[in-house]
Amino acid sequence: MNSSMSVKTMHRISEIFKFLVLLIFGVILMAPFIWMVSVGFDRTANITMPFPPRLIPEEPSSFNYGIVFENGRLIQSYINSTIVTVSSVVLSVSSSLLAGYAFSKGKFKGKKILFFIVLCTLMIPMEPRLIPLYTLFNSVGLLNTFWPLILPSIISGMLIFLCKQFFDQLPDTLREAAQIDGAGEFKIFFRVYLPLAGPIAATMIILSFIWSWNDFMWPLVVLNNIDLHTVPLYLASFSQENGSSLGGLTMALATVSILPIIILYLFLQRYIIQSIALSGVKGE
Template sequence: MNNTMSMKKMERITSIIKFLILLIFGVVLMAPFIWMVSVGFDRTANISMPFPPRLIPEEPSKFNYGIVFENGRLIKSYINSTIVTVSSVILGVSASLLAGYAFSKGKFKGKKIMFIVVLCTLMIPMEPRLIPLYTLFNKMNLLNTYYPLVLPSIISGMLIFLCKQFFDQLPDTLREAAQIDGAGEFKIFFRVYLPLAGPIAATMVILAFIWSWNDFMWPLVVLNDLELQTVPLYLASFSLENGSSLGGLTMALATVSILPIIILYLFLQRYIIQSIALSGVKGE
């Protein structure tokens, strides 16, 4: 009895220690973000940045955030980023789900070679592709439009790989049973496998959203019109125009710029957990 109680006590102490360690790491990781939000509420930071850095401003003010939400250029850049990101996510995730299912369950010639080619694209960074992509869209007269920002994101080697690995875990017996009932490949995909793909779909939406929303280099190359600026481009131009001044306003802009990513992640996190709990099927 005493041994059992002592073991439970040790487990409780171990759990408390783990919790404290994770809490410390969490606070350390969150400190820069908290400081960014705090500086946004510090009106005096527009004159000089507080040093040493403080997590709570001496005189909190909504002045900077009020200016941010009244900023017409920021609102326009938000609209541009929303159009580009939503289009990229819908097209990219849809194409990746179809391609991942085809590579996992499909039977056609050259499947392994094509999948290897898709994986090889993961080893090519964006920088070597800038000039060929720019030349292509320039010849198509699509520069300074949304198309160069959306079309390249339709094919994503990483998302296709994630989908393929996920569908590999689902049993082939589901497909065979549907084929016996006379269902075609598209019907099998949309009626049988797609409802089970909630976890991977939510994960891909988050990844694709972050990649598209935070993309800076490619929009900088193909966009010259200020009316088409995305949020990262506007934030960079605002920082260059004001230099080290208006630090509070810059931090407020940065905070507002990442809010959609945080909201999306918090919203989809619940659906990921629910999807895993309700439809976690593993192939044997």
């Protein structure tokens, strides 16, 4: 009896310790974000940044955020980022679902070689691809348009890999039963497997959205027209123009710029753990 009680006590102490450790690390990770939001509510930060940093401003004010939401250039950059990001997400997620299903359930020559090539693209960073991509889009006259930001996202090695791993966990008997009923490959995909792909689709939407919304280097290279600037480019130009001044306004702009990512994550967060569990690599 005492032994079982001691085991339960030790287990409870262990769980409390784990919770406290995770809580401490969570607070540490969230502190910069909380400080950023706090400085946005500090009107005096436009004159001089508070030092030492404080998480709660002495005189909270919505002045900075009021200016932010009246900023025409920010609104235009929001519209530009929304057009680019939504288009990129739709194209990348759709193509990755189809490619992942083909690599997982399809039977065709060269499948392993093609999938190996897809995986090899994960090892190529963006920097070596800048010049070839720039040359390509310059040759077809698409610079200073949204197309260079949208078209490269159609093929994403990481998303294809995640889709393949997810579809590998789904039984082949579903496909075989649909084939017996006379269904073709597209009908099998859209009627049988796609309805089951909600968790991985939600995860891919989040990842693709973050990649596209936060992209800075590639838009900086291909967009010279200020009217086409996305949110990261606008933030960079605003910070460059104002230097270390207007710190409160800069932090308010940064906070507003990441709101779409936070909102999307809050709506789709329940799918993340489920998709990670289902798309894990098999030990085969």
